[in-house]
Amino acid sequence: MRMTGMWKFMLLLLLGIVLRQWDVQVSYSLYLPLYFFVPILALRLCRLQYAVVLTSLLSILFIFMGDPIIFHLMMVVHVFVIGVLYERFRRNLFTWTIAYTLIGFGASYVAVQLLVDSNSLELLYKVEVLSYWLMLLFVSLLTDVLFLILPQLPLFNRLPIKREPVRFNELIFMGVNLVAILPLILITIVQSMSLEHQMLMTFDDRTEALESVLTEQINRLDETEIQRLEIGSAIDRGRLTEVIDRHIGTREEYIYILNTGGQVFLRSSLSDQFDVFNQTLSKGVIYQPNDDRHVWLSRRGMTPRDWYHGYVVSELTVLNRPAYYFIRMADAVVEQMKAIYYYHILMLIVFLTSFVIGLLSERVLLNQIEGITRMADQIPRRMMHEHPTQIPSTRILEVKILAERLAKVDKQLRRMFKELTNTNRELNEKTSELNASRKELYHVAHHDALTDLPNRRLFYHTLEKKIDREDSFALFFLDLDDFKAVNDRYGHKEGDTLLKRVGDRLKSLETEFPVRFYRLAGDEFVAILKRDHHEDVAFFTKTLKKTFSTTFYIAGEEQQMSVSIGLSLMPEDGSTFEELLHIADQSMYEDKKVSKGKE
Template structure:
């Protein structure tokens, strides 16, 4: 479960990263209109990974892009988009493209209500907001269409099948619908883009012509000036300023063009901005976004985000020289942006109409052509069940002759399949029984190979396998301990109680070890006879000594067998990895040596095992 959850989190982070990158590296088209693959990703996630996954992905992406200043406030509209489209898709099915029209309708309804109740707010920029809304809805519809097509057709590519957790059915009607819609809309979007590019290019050309005309007038003025005029100009004579200003005012006329002459101290020496009482702050133009359109002219936007609103507030700035001073031609590009928006609004409305008509025709074609195929699919998909239940096969004729003949052929084959299914079922039942026996035998063999039959503790083979794995370079632990345990005077138990009593003692002793194992980081194994070994996953000597003391306290607890109370003792040898060895043989040898030293010490001091016969 933890591995599956970790895989899901990794997948979510990967898709979130790709979505943010797609949002960052959006393809700029015209005037703040960008083409991003991010909407396709989070819409496709609804179908591939589920509604909750897609909603969480969109929320995180929106927060990240807004926090990193690589998006705008409209990025949060994608949350509403996923919420509406995902809800309808989850509950009603069909496809994302169909429900994207429902989302578009809701957005348009909300927008019209805003226009109705707050018309005074939108009056100044009605054309611009209309364009932004139409462009956003069109982009959403097209992204939903592309997401549907990716989810439908990518699973057909062998290398991409692993990307999809669930397999979605692809119907013939869907293919026809996609062909109709895509072939109708894609050329129209290309036309819109080409037309917008042409408008943008014409606007830049117009600015360049204005720049050239200003430069020619200034050069003509310089040619007309004699030495006295130039001297007056350099002395900032008001009369000379007035003459130059009259030329510049004649050039700007009643347009929104502004001309500023800047001296060597970066102060405004002369300007045509008679309507404004305050001079512009040219320092602000050091920030924002700059797009060069000719060697001495550029477009300046107040923000690097390059949204349509930024373009509306942007300026064309052309720089030339008049004698020893700089001359700036500044033209607001808001009128050009509005002209573009006004020109493309009709195209976008037409594109939405074409999308809707294509959707209706696609649904109609899907109904006419796909119903027969769907009926055939439903009948044949249940064919194995009918064969198994020995039900009569029934095919209802359709309006398409080819499908009717196909159904009749299937009906003929069904009778033969029923007999085959009955025979296969008998063979399958026999095979299942044999398989279950094989699995049971394999399980018993595994248990015999890895566990001691008397104590049910892991055996010597399991111990060797586990230590070898711990010593493996890929999973090597920094430090662990092997504890060798040998029961003292166990032979006396066998002599006193017999081998059956000795076996019972070993079982009870192993049961104590298992109980001790539940609360401590230790695993016990039986090597042979009265020899046991433990792997302890502790790192410090103090911790190991404390654990061994607890283990000794458990071992010396009396055990009652056949009314005989037996008090056990054991000799213990401890080996630290890697301090006492780096191989299994070295570790076992060290622990075994210490254990025998302790056993010899016990033997020299006293007999640690006592037997006491209880009185009835």
């Protein structure tokens, strides 16, 4: 073994030992031993004999650490068979793993059916067999993908990895398989975790039901009965045991209520002696989802069978004593495994289907397509230039026809782009003119020509929208007092000048208040004020009156003008168009009467 090969071997050996400590238990049905990657990596990095020796050393070490012998024996066989096929026929690991899996899975499936008598255990073994072979397929696929991608990245250029030319068809083949299977793997993981959560929640419901039953039974007891129960009355304890047994029924569940010293105060009828049962539990592992519940699993807890033989242990308090509720998970695990089994079968089918599709795609897609892709990519950029896109040279008739058609498309697109550019420029100019004309027409249609205030049409439209939205606002009617006298004395021209100045003063208020003024006709104006409080209306009314207290100049003469104001509030005074207008109009005439009365 050369020095570089020795370093690879030692690094892989060390990596396998380290990853052995970082096994991933995704859920009760999904266990991923990370060191599973190391023998497959060895087939890519080392020669076959070194990969077999490495796998054998790791297997011997892990068997001494307590791993199942059959698992590592199968792993050594896998590495040898897949390695021989890979070295002899090259291609990729995934292809030969697929071929080997079809044979190995079929043999494993038949062996489970022949050797396992229990239907429940048979299902669990089938799930484990499926998980094993699916894991081997995924690891092989992922290894091939990494060895295609990583050497192309700058960060990995210096690694001692053999850099073979990357074929486009191989990328397509790997991509099809990875994209097809990865979502299903993620869905299976999520579904498995969800099923585990549902199962544990079901056990929580059982615990809550037991606690409710015991609480109800104890609450029925008077102080004398509780005292007799505390000192060990066989009759009272028997009644409580009977309640517990009715709750358990025929299920494999055991309840122990302990004294403060740890002795059994009371237990369900079918429960073993607590010391004997506790010795059984000391041989497994503990998984604790929360503070009040933990799960005991046989062996290392890495397989569905470990969960099948496990218990959910819930802690509760009964008669101020610690109580432990043990629920056998066998039936629940079998029920959940049925769904996981079908997910695994579906995943195997997807693996095989994607493999076939990948093979077909690999044979159909040709290297010259890259040239066609480059040509198609250049067409949008070349449209702004007069130079035609370069046609890639090819001897394949179909690709040549496609290239010629793309060249025609390129020529037509450049001509169309030039025409469209000119047309677009003209359209932009026309559109700008039309927009300006539309804005001008809208302004003319919705604004008063004399004061440039919004007119009656825009006022009605705005008021209806605010009523439909149920906004809170105040509606003001304004009418200039004695405006007719101004027209009679100075003439209509000066009257129009006065109306313009009134409009200017009203518009100045729009910058200070959330208000909009409108001119209805003649000397009649209206305003819509957005309001949050009644004080807003009072303050605005006062400001509005003050606005007209300043002298107006008409034909060079000072003229004092006053205004009569009517008011209605939405929704206090009404919630319809007619109600608000009527109340504001009446209020304005009342104000006008008061003003004339003062005069």
